[in-house]
Amino acid sequence: MKKIILAAAAALALSVPAVPSSLWAASEIKIPEEKWSFNGVLGKFDRAQVQRGYQVYKDVCAACHGLQYVAFRNLADLGYNEAQIKTLAAGYEVDDGPNEEGEMFKRKAKASDRLPKPFPNEQAARAANGGAFPPDLSLITKARAGGPDYIFHLMMGYEDPPADVQMMPGLNYNKYFPGHQIAMSKQISDGLVTYADGAPNDAASISKDVSAFLHWAAEPKLEARHSTGLRVLLYTLMFTIVAYLFKRRLWKNIPH
């Protein structure tokens, strides 16, 4: 029995990286799996990668996509220090008020502010995007089957439509988008951004970096979850083994 338990625990531990993010693979489009630093029992975000991903978000995605559940102070998770976060936040203006005169006013963003939204409301967003509404990205990797793998392949999945596909006006063909016709045009290309750390900036690397960043935005407690989980599982395993040994000894002389 002990062997069975140990084998089961080992099998569980080993099978974790292969566990799908959701059993509901809603679309019939197969999404290839990528290697991510945050996969696996001890997986962590690669600080340099998520910082690069934030740069991509800030310089490219943020023009149309919000990140409403992320505050500037949360960027400390990515490895930025307090001063850097204050400087980053001060680059944005947010609405505040009313002040003592009863007037609304603009002020520089603080670390406690959420990242400002690109459009004041859905109607404004649609008006600026040919009727399409760019979704908020705070939870995007958890809200799509395939998670960060899907986001990565979506970024890279723009192709010329097959000859037999009749494209709707204003839409773009994408191999991985459900239905293949997506309002967003191809955004990421080789050399789109230049990284301060000199990391490769081909389209695939940029897509990978921004997908990793978005997974952090969706699941900011992932590292705490992984490290707490390992301790909880080890404790439970030891507890269970002790309980088994106790049970075996207690039942030794009881035919059953």
Added chain:
Amino acid sequence: MSTNTSTEKSAIRKAYEWHEARLPLVNWLDHNLGTKYPVPRNLNYWWNFGAIAMFMLGVMIASGVFLAMNYTPHVSLAFDSVERIMRDVNYGWLIRYMHANGASFFFIAIYIHILRGMYYGSYKPPREVLWWMGILIYLVMMATGFLGYVLPWGQMSFWGATVITNLFSAIPWVGESIVTLLWGGFSVDNPTLNRFFALHFLLPFVIVALVFLHIWALHVPGANNPLGIDAAPSDKIPFFPYFVVKDVFGLGVFILIYFAVVFYAPNMLGHPDNYIKANPLVTPAHIVPEWYYLPFYAILRAIPDKLLGVIAMFGSILIMFVLPWLDKHPVRSANFRPVFRVFFAIWVVNAVMLGWCGSQPAEGIALILSRIGAFWYFAHLIIVLPLLSWLETPKPLPVSISQSVLKAAE
């Protein structure tokens, strides 16, 4: 103890006896879950799941209370308050993932517990009322799980609530009024969310009360056992310490798997669409309930007529109330009923297949299989079981548990 003579009791002992004479709480526990509750010695590990289910009920109530402290039942704030729990509340992510996956593992434990009862004939005389209490618990669990899934106010919450509440509109005459009552208005909206939250908080305590009745009904005849024959007093050993320790070990194995999912695949059993805030104007491509309802959802959709589909779906659970009279074979344990055993296995596979059908769009092969599966679900219960009650010749039963146990030990 030995240092205290009967004339020289410690102050604690005296206080304990004083209290016990007025409210015999410890004595009551000892009789019901302690040394004075005799249990057949031959129970196997399938008998662990009752205790495991009780533990999960405790986990759900404990984690649920803390979630309720941080949750806002309002259509424009519910989704945001869940995200606040996930991001800003200390260990909120852990409590929420424990609760969301805890529901799944509660159902896993309950399904194993139910199937164990069906395999070993635990519903047969004299345990019919015990079986009824179990079905009631399961029904309230299903209601509670459904109500809880609506609370995060994601897309699947909203559309699941819309689909399931709409089922009641199939009831002739009063259907529409019932739906209006469930909604608190003319669509799934803020009043719906408010009453669902109130009921989701209430029903677990109804389950606790039903668990009391379930255990009470268990202790009248005592536990069934893998041989399915009545246990003589000499076949029994006290619940404490023997089965308490065995249950603790089984629970350890179970929560090992539970924690592996909570910490390493917390969204595996959920639907990605529920991380999209509810939008009454956008219908998801494919509305599916939580996995534990899928076989019943498949039965619902297998039947083209809405009212008949609803009747079949609720009937598939309510029919379990008369299971003790559909299967009147005098032998309880399937171990001695080779034909029943095969049919039971087919029925379980059929139910799993129905679950798969429920997860697929209701078309093509999934629809055909769900019709065959729904037919067989009922045919097994209504036709096969009564026939086997008449026709099946069981294998010879052992004279007693002791005889069987001792023979196996040799």
